[in-house]
Amino acid sequence: MLRLLLLVLLMLAGILFHWSLSVTAPVASAAAPLNVVVTLPVLKDWVQHIGGSHVHVTSLMTGYESEHTYSPKPSDLVAVRKAALLFEVGAGLEVWVSSLVKNAGNAALQVVTTSKGIELIQDHPEPVGAAPVHHHATGNPHVWLDPGAAATMVQHISDAMISADPDHATNYRAKTAAYLQALARTHQESSERLQHVSSRTVIVHHPAWPYFARRYDIQVAGTILTQPGGEPSAHHLHALIEIIKRDHIRVIVSEVQLNQKVPQLLARETGARIVVLTTLPGGLPGTDTYLDMLHYNVLQLAQALEQT
Ligand SMILES: [Zn+2]
Structure with a gap:
């Protein structure tokens, strides 16, 4: 009796196994x-x-x-x-x-x-004798x-x-x-939002923005970081402070992925405002997709430029 039951169970298991293979295998590969x-x-x-x-x-x-x-x-x-x-x-x-x-x-x-x-846009080295921008x-x-x-x-x-x-x-x-x-x-929408902003000149943290700036007619007057992962020299910072004061630049574009210490120092020295943007979706709340990120960056930048 027990042997018969075992046999039935084995057969049942065999059928189930075979059935599961024939059902799932082709579906799984197609999907x-x-x-x-x-x-x-x-x-x-x-x-x-x-x-x-x-x-x-x-x-x-x-x-x-x-x-x-x-x-x-x-x-x-x-x-x-x-x-x-x-x-x-x-x-x-x-x-x-x-x-x-x-x-x-x-x-x-x-x-x-x-x-x-x-x-590609060819970067020019910073005018103050720094090392060539990026690599x-x-x-x-x-x-x-x-x-x-x-x-x-x-x-x-x-x-x-x-x-x-x-x-x-x-x-x-x-x-x-x-x-x-x-x-x-x-x-x-981005073009329309930025179109009527009268002050359009910024300092940027690292040279991420030339394509964005060209597309939306924003002028980049200076760059804090001339080498990825590096630190700007005192000489370079001094030159940036001079440019900000001379040209009455009111906005420093920083990025969430970078250290905020140097932009903060420049802001303290000159009274310019820092706006933190992101070059990568997901870097800041509300920037999960590329379109969200574009919308966010444009809105933040427009608001910062208008507050000057
Ligand atoms: Zn970069």
Whole structure:
């Protein structure tokens, strides 16, 4: 009797096992999301908008680090090993990506440089004899802060996702078109918000803003940090104070990812106001997406310039 019961149970288990395999296996493979790794959260936001539930995306940086001084974590290597696509900004920004990719040893991985085709602004060294701005061999890499360049980057992401996962091409194309429309709308609103601001000259903390400034007709009269992770010299600070006083500059644009000590010192010395913006989505409350971040930065900057 016991043996019979055992036999029945075994058969039942066998049927269940077989059934579960035949039901879940094909479904699981058809629904397996495209595995994507990005360097910066701004790229994650775009991948998610285009891919929705068809992608699984990991951003190596969170939005709280400086994009220049980042060094990869062990978990980054694991993520890159499992990915089909890796999106980077490029233009000399993520200098740590090539060794990370090499160490991951993922032969199937496709690395996509999203700034491809965007004409880079060539930084000029600070006029006060400081070291050359950043380590940009090719030009300033902060292209994503210009919505026009952002549209190009979104298109590169979309194209790469469509070729990596053609089954969802129609979906990706539709989502891309909708996103580009939303981007154009937010840019239009930003232009309108900044259009009537009369005082348009600022000092910036690090050279992240040339593309944004060009797009919205903001003048950058000086830069605090001429090297990522470095400290400005007393000579450089003195020169900045002179510029702020001479040109009656009222706003210092800082970033949440950077130390606020030097902007605070300049503000104390000159009476200029500090406005803290973010170059990466998620850096400040209310900046979770690229469009939220653009909206936030424009609004904060406009308010600071108007309060002068
Ligand atoms: Zn930067």
